[in-house]
Amino acid sequence: MDLLTEFKTYLVTEKGASANTVASYMRDITQYVHYLGEDDRQVLGATSECIEAYRKQLLKMGKSAATVTRALASLKCLYRWLQQKGRCPENPAKGVKAEKVERKLPQILSNQEVELLLEQPRCVDDKGFRDHAMLEVLYATGIRVSELISLNLDDVNLTSGYLVCMGKKKSRIIPLYPGAIRALSDYLKNIRPHLVAPGERALFVNMNGVRMSRQGFWKLVKYYQEKAGIQTEITPHTLRHSFAAHLLQNGADLRSIQEMMGHADISSTQIYTKLINQHLMDVYQKAHPRA
Numbered sequence: 001m002d003l004l005t006e007f008k009t010y011l012v013t014e015k016g017a018s019a020n021t022v023a024s025y026m027r028d029i030t031q032y033v034h035y036l037g038e039d040d041r042q043v044l045g046a047t048s049e050c051i052e053a054y055r056k057q058l059l060k061m062g063k064s065a066a067t068v069t070r071a072l073a074s075l076k077c078l079y080r081w082l083q084q085k086g087r088c089p090e091n092p093a094k095g096v097k098a099e100k101v102e103r104k105l106p107q108i109l110s111n112q113e114v115e116l117l118l119e120q121p122r123c124v125d126d127k128g129f130r131d132h133a134m135l136e137v138l139y140a141t142g143i144r145v146s147e148l149i150s151l152n153l154d155d156v157n158l159t160s161g162y163l164v165c166m167g168k169k170k171s172r173i174i175p176l177y178p179g180a181i182r183a184l185s186d187y188l189k190n191i192r193p194h195l196v197a198p199g200e201r202a203l204f205v206n207m208n209g210v211r212m213s214r215q216g217f218w219k220l221v222k223y224y225q226e227k228a229g230i231q232t233e234i235t236p237h238t239l240r241h242s243f244a245a246h247l248l249q250n251g252a253d254l255r256s257i258q259e260m261m262g263h264a265d266i267s268s269t270q271i272y273t274k275l276i277n278q279h280l281m282d283v284y285q286k287a288h289p290r291a
Helices: 003-013 019-035 040-044 048-060 065-084 111-118 126-141 145-150 178-195 214-228 238-249 254-261 266-287
Strands: 162-166 171-175
Touching: 003 019, 003 065, 019 040, 019 048, 019 065, 048 065, 111 126, 111 214, 111 238, 126 145, 126 162, 126 171, 126 178, 126 214, 126 238, 145 162, 145 214, 171 254, 238 254, 238 266, 254 266
Parallel strands: none
Antiparallel strands: 162 171
C-alpha cells in the first residue's frame, strides 16, 4: 500500500473525515507529492525549508491565500500522522506560517427572500412535496447540506418536533418549527413510501428511490433561486448562514446558535455578530438623513 492510499485510509477510518474533506485533503497531498517528484522518500525526508519553498511556489502559481492556507493544513495533518506512525522524526510543516486570510462575511438572504425561495416548490407532485420539505428542514435547522442528505428516517421525531443530526464529531438535537413539521409530515406520509427503494434508510431520496446526492440537491436549489428571481448569490451554505443570522437578529444567544449549528469553536458563530453589525451600518448609511 503506497503512502497516499495509507493516508486516505487513515482519514476515512481513524479520523472519520467526510467524503468532501477526504477529497480536499487528497487533492492537496497529491499536488504536493507531484511537486516532490512522486517519490515517497522525498515526502518522508522533507524539511521545513522544503515546505516553505512549496508554499512560495503555490503563491507564485497565483494560488489564493485561502488555498495556500488549506494546503498547509493538509500537509500538517499528513506529517502529524507520519510522526505518530514513527515514519518521520518531526513535523516539518508545523513551523511554516500560513497566509493571513481575510475572512469574508457570509452572504445571507433577507426574510422576504427566504419566504420567496420556500414558496417555489409546488406541492402538486412527488418532486414538489419532497423539495418543499427539504428546503423547510434546511432553513428550520441550519444544518449543512451534507448533513441534510445524510439524515435517515429514524433521525426525525415529528411528534416531539425535532431531528437528530450527526455532525462532524457529535450528534445534536435541533427543533423544527411547525411549517417544517407539516412539510416533512406530508412528504413522509404521502410521498416517500412510494418513492423509496427497498431497504433504503435515507430520509430524502431522489426520483430513483435512493439517497439524494449533494449535487442533486444543489441543482434544485439553483433552479428554485432562478425561478424566484432572487439576485443574491446563493451557495450550499446560504440558508445555513441565513438561519444563524436571523436567529441572532431576533434575540437568540450565541451559545445556543453555536450548539444548533454544530460549531466546535464559538469564534465560528461570532462572525454572524459582525454580519448583523455590518447590516445595521448599511441600513444607517442608507436611511439616516445626515449619514
